[in-house]
Amino acid sequence: xxxxxxxxGKPTKCSNIESDVYMVQRLLRGxxxxxxxxxxxxxxxxxxxxxxxxxxIREFQDxxxxxxxVVISPNGRTIRELSEFSVWALLRQMNLFPFGHDEPAPAxxxxxxxxxxxxxxxxxxxxxxxxxxxxxxxPIPQMxxxxxxxxxxxxxxxxxxxxxxRKHAGVDLICKVGTPVFAVADGVxxxxxxxxxxxxxxxxxxxxxxWVRYCEIAIKASKALGLDEPxxxxxxxxxxxxxxxMKSSSMLHFEMYSGEESGxxxxxxxxxxxxxxxxxxxxxxxRDLINPTDCLKQWMxxxxxxxxxxxxxxxxxxxxxxxxxxxxxAKKK
Ligand SMILES: [Zn+2]
Numbered sequence: 001x002x003x004x005x006x007x008x009g010k011p012t013k014c015s016n017i018e019s020d021v022y023m024v025q026r027l028l029r030g031x032x033x034x035x036x037x038x039x040x041x042x043x044x045x046x047x048x049x050x051x052x053x054x055x056x057i058r059e060f061q062d063x064x065x066x067x068x069x070v071v072i073s074p075n076g077r078t079i080r081e082l083s084e085f086s087v088w089a090l091l092r093q094m095n096l097f098p099f100g101h102d103e104p105a106p107a108x109x110x111x112x113x114x115x116x117x118x119x120x121x122x123x124x125x126x127x128x129x130x131x132x133x134x135x136x137x138x139p140i141p142q143m144x145x146x147x148x149x150x151x152x153x154x155x156x157x158x159x160x161x162x163x164x165x166r167k168h169a170g171v172d173l174i175c176k177v178g179t180p181v182f183a184v185a186d187g188v189x190x191x192x193x194x195x196x197x198x199x200x201x202x203x204x205x206x207x208x209x210x211w212v213r214y215c216e217i218a219i220k221a222s223k224a225l226g227l228d229e230p231x232x233x234x235x236x237x238x239x240x241x242x243x244x245x246m247k248s249s250s251m252l253h254f255e256m257y258s259g260e261e262s263g264x265x266x267x268x269x270x271x272x273x274x275x276x277x278x279x280x281x282x283x284x285x286x287r288d289l290i291n292p293t294d295c296l297k298q299w300m301x302x303x304x305x306x307x308x309x310x311x312x313x314x315x316x317x318x319x320x321x322x323x324x325x326x327x328x329x330a331k332k333k
Pocket of ligand 1: 171
């Protein structure tokens with residue numbers, strides 16, 4: 001049995017029957033008092049969904065949702081969270097607190113404890129850290145769908161059939177558009193997210209023992225995580241972006257550098273350095289470029305866990321990446 005009969009929230013999407021709205025308003029008030037956060041307080045319950053109630057729902061959903069939808073369905077997560085966080089306070093308010101024992105401690109905001117408001121950036125969901133084992137982790141939450149040592153995907157693969165263009169400077173991990181990308185180790189962001197190729201983006205992280213250039217990511221969804229300012233620290237397994245889409249293919253193009261050199265990573269990437277043979281072809285990258293294949297193979301034994309929350313974020317990222325791709329190719333026509 002649910003505490004509400006029909007959905008409460010955005011008037012365009014919800015029934016907002018009076019008794020349900022009263023219940024939600026009381027629960028929100030309870031949560032505001034229990035968690036000492038007035039942002040969750042919709043004001044005196046009146047059974048009507050106004051801007052204060054909508055704002056309180058949005059703020060409360062922001063505790064655990066990536067993009068609050070301001071819709072509370074009878075069996076959805078919001079009503080469960082609300083009852084969990086505030087039912088004790090509600091019972092007390094209604095003088096329905098018959099037992100002598102104390103209320104349980106309130107759960108932490110979100111899944112990772114209360115964020116520091118000073119450091120909270122972007123959508124505020126940059127705090128997602130996937131569960132991983134010790135050691136470096138794989139950058140996506142699954143095995144790539146194609147072998148990384150064959151086709152055009154391996155490190156050093158020729159970019160054209162005759163091999164007279166530059167060589168492939170990274171390894172391609174083929175996966176679905178929107179797939180979450182994780183930091184393979186603790187590190188510090190070195191470059192902001194910028195355009196890479198066909199509407200997809202790239203950015204680089206210094207992981208201490210090596211650098212990684214994460215490429216072909218979805219620019220908008222990845223930027224929304226608010227992590228791409230140089231100097232920002234990231235943790236191993238931290239969600240740092242989502243896979244973008246080019247024409248129809250999607251992958252993480254993964255480049256690795258030893259970190260011994262400084263300066264721009266990609267050198268005249270779009271100039272064609274025609275050579276006679278593949279072995280003479282250059283990577284057109286900074287000189288400390290290294291082959292990431294062995295590391296990636298090792299990290300395949302430590303694949304980050306894809307939680308339902310991350311899967312939901314991936315879905316949103318995929319649709320925004322497809323929009324960006326469509327807009328890019330529409331402009332090219
Ligand atoms: Zn590639």
